[in-house]
Amino acid sequence: MVEGLRKRVEAGGAEKYHAANAARGKLFARERVALLVDEGTFVEDGMFANVMAEGLPADGVITGTATVDGRPVCLMANDSTVKAGSWGARTVEKIIRIIEKAYDTGVPMVYLVDSAGARITDQVDLFPGRRGAGRIFHTQVRASGSIPQACALFGPSAAGGAYIPAFCDVVAMVEGNASMYLGSDRMVEMVTGEKTTLEAMGGARVHCAESGVGHFLCKTEAEAIETVRRYLSYLPSNWTQPAPVAAAADATGLPEIPASERQAFDMRRFAKGLVDEGSFFEIQALWARELTTGFARIDGKPVGVVANNSMFKGGVLFVDSADKATRFVQLCDAFNVPLLFLADVPGFMVGSAVEKQGIIRHGAKMITAISEATVPKICVVVRKAYGAGLYAMAGPGFEPDATIALPTAKIAVMGAEAAVNAVYANKIAALPDDETRAAFVAEKRAEYERDIDIMRLASELVIDTVVEPGALRDELVRRFAAATGKNRQFSRRRHGVTPV
Numbered sequence: 194m195v196e197g198l199r200k201r202v203e204a205g206g207a208e209k210y211h212a213a214n215a216a217r218g219k220l221f222a223r224e225r226v227a228l229l230v231d232e233g234t235f236v237e238d239g240m241f242a243n244v245m246a247e248g249l250p251a252d253g254v255i256t257g258t259a260t261v262d263g264r265p266v267c268l269m270a271n272d273s274t275v276k277a278g279s280w281g282a283r284t285v286e287k288i289i290r291i292i293e294k295a296y297d298t299g300v301p302m303v304y305l306v307d308s309a310g311a312r313i314t315d316q317v318d319l320f321p322g323r324r325g326a327g328r329i330f331h332t333q334v335r336a337s338g339s340i341p342q343a344c345a346l347f348g349p350s351a352a353g354g355a356y357i358p359a360f361c362d363v364v365a366m367v368e369g370n371a372s373m374y375l376g377s378d379r380m381v382e383m384v385t386g387e388k389t390t391l392e393a394m395g396g397a398r399v400h401c402a403e404s405g406v407g408h409f410l411c412k413t414e415a416e417a418i419e420t421v422r423r424y425l426s427y428l429p430s431n432w433t434q435p436a437p438v439a440a441a442a443d444a445t446g447l448p449e450i451p452a453s454e455r456q457a458f459d460m461r462r463f464a465k466g467l468v469d470e471g472s473f474f475e476i477q478a479l480w481a482r483e484l485t486t487g488f489a490r491i492d493g494k495p496v497g498v499v500a501n502n503s504m505f506k507g508g509v510l511f512v513d514s515a516d517k518a519t520r521f522v523q524l525c526d527a528f529n530v531p532l533l534f535l536a537d538v539p540g541f542m543v544g545s546a547v548e549k550q551g552i553i554r555h556g557a558k559m560i561t562a563i564s565e566a567t568v569p570k571i572c573v574v575v576r577k578a579y580g581a582g583l584y585a586m587a588g589p590g591f592e593p594d595a596t597i598a599l600p601t602a603k604i605a606v607m608g609a610e611a612a613v614n615a616v617y618a619n620k621i622a623a624l625p626d627d628e629t630r631a632a633f634v635a636e637k638r639a640e641y642e643r644d645i646d647i648m649r650l651a652s653e654l655v656i657d658t659v660v661e662p663g664a665l666r667d668e669l670v671r672r673f674a675a676a677t678g679k680n681r682q683f684s685r686r687r688h689g690v691t692p693v
């Protein structure tokens with residue numbers, strides 16, 4: 194009898210739901226689990242949930258333990274062939290238990306999500322109680338920063354269900370099928386009159402390029418699962434362990450840095466050329482692109498890279514880029530991944546539009562995260578670091594383990610042109626003709642540039658050293674190694690009151 198039941202549970206829901214999923218290019222939940230884990234390592238919990246009462250296989254969610262690349266993980270996978278992957282009371286209990294197990298044993302938790310959210314027909318059993326659906330989120334929040342939590346999203350993630358991905362460190366979304374939304378298109382039309390679709394409102398591209406809730410836009414389910422595996426490879430199993438070291442690889446070398454600061458420069462190419470070949474793993478590549486974030490390895494050891502990218506919006510910091518940096522810095526700091534800042538930043542955006550969006554609040558949040566990060570952190574000024582941009586990129590006042598400048602670096606309260614205009618606007622306006630004005634501006638500009646000369650800043654001990662680009666990688670290897678055992682106490686308190 195047990196074997197027969199087991200086979201029925203393993204088959205999932207009715208054939209018509211499997212056929213509908215296959216027609217959309219979706220895999221069965223058990224196939225997803227098999228793609229994620231090392232072969233033969235999966236041990237399932239609660240597979241007979243609800244089998245006697247309602248005959249809903251596994252109550253629509255598969256949970257258990259396994260290894261990924263030889264390291265233990267806990268996982269859950271919604272089965273959308275069972276009531277669209279909606280959560281009944283046992284579904285909720287299984288999800289809570291597996292997150293608790295991940296937290297208690299100190300291993301990553303992987304969420305393979307494809308769910309209609311709460312099972313509306315069973316709401317009294319699953320929704321309001323102490324171990325109701327809200328407890329899933331409470332447990333996720335408690336585990337956040339203690340163990341890595343990664344989500345691959347293959348289908349809908351409706352209403353309350355949308356918060357499971359939202360509480361994860363990262364979310365990989367499959368384009369065309371994955372969606373996240375608080376209210377379905379039908380509900381939106383009923384409440385607001387807006388006519389929309391799941392894809393237009395909460396599709397993978399929307400969340401990966403516009404809202405920032407998604408981190409990786411994937412073409413296939415296999416790619417989303419591979420992305421989760423790769424994410425885990427940069428992180429320790431929990432916050433008490435060091436980040437895992439891989440075999441070292443050579444770097445491909447740095448691109449030439451343009452002489453003119455007005456010329457856009459792709460800092461992703463710089464980062465890729467600096468780190469171990471093929472190790473750069475960009476996170477949120479499509480969102481707030483003026484700032485690049487990603488993991489990489491230098492000499493086999495993981496680092497988190499935060500880099501300004503002047504290819505987009507001149508590398509100026511906006512509200513979204515400040516949020517992107519904040520979250521990534523917190524992620525690295527939580528999991529003992531040293532931070533490398535590559536600065537080429539004119540500062541934060543100014544103007545009424547960004548003031549109304551709260552640029553001060555968002556910028557303060559980023560600077561808070563940089564201040565609170567106690568993991569080894571090194572700031573490399575590649576080109577410019579102007580104004581509060583220097584602070585946001587872990588400049589000297591933010592206890593970096595080093596501030597390194599390339600010979601192309603400029604550090605100043607603002608660029609020369611803006612500075613001359615700010616100080617001498619009245620005098621310039623009073624000059625008699627264009628020729629005199631141009632000569633005056635050129636003279637003041639030269640004076641200003643002498644003041645901020647990078648060797649002068651080195652001689653005043655503002656920065657720790659100036660290195661040629663070819664020597665930067667070796668310098669970083671030595672300095673990160675020297676910072677490994679640093680004291681990580683930041684402040685005497687429970688937690689700060691962060692600007693959010």
Ligand SMILES: CCC(=O)SCCNC(=O)CCNC(=O)[C@H](O)C(C)(C)COP(=O)(O)OP(=O)(O)OC[C@H]1O[C@@H](n2cnc3c(N)ncnc32)[C@H](O)[C@@H]1OP(=O)(O)O
Binds near residue numbers: 314
């Ligand atoms: C914590 C608060 C919350 O989470 S409230 C949750 C609210 N959830 C929703 O509003 C989502 C409602 N469902 C949907 O929009 C669709 O089912 C989505 C998720 C888009 C999937 O569409 P599709 O793949 O076409 O499946 P379908 O609609 O044909 O449903 C298949 C069977 O599953 C059922 N189902 C679906 N959602 C729920 C649900 N939330 N609760 C209970 N049952 C649900 C459908 O009734 C359908 O059942 P049947 O095949 O008619 O027996």
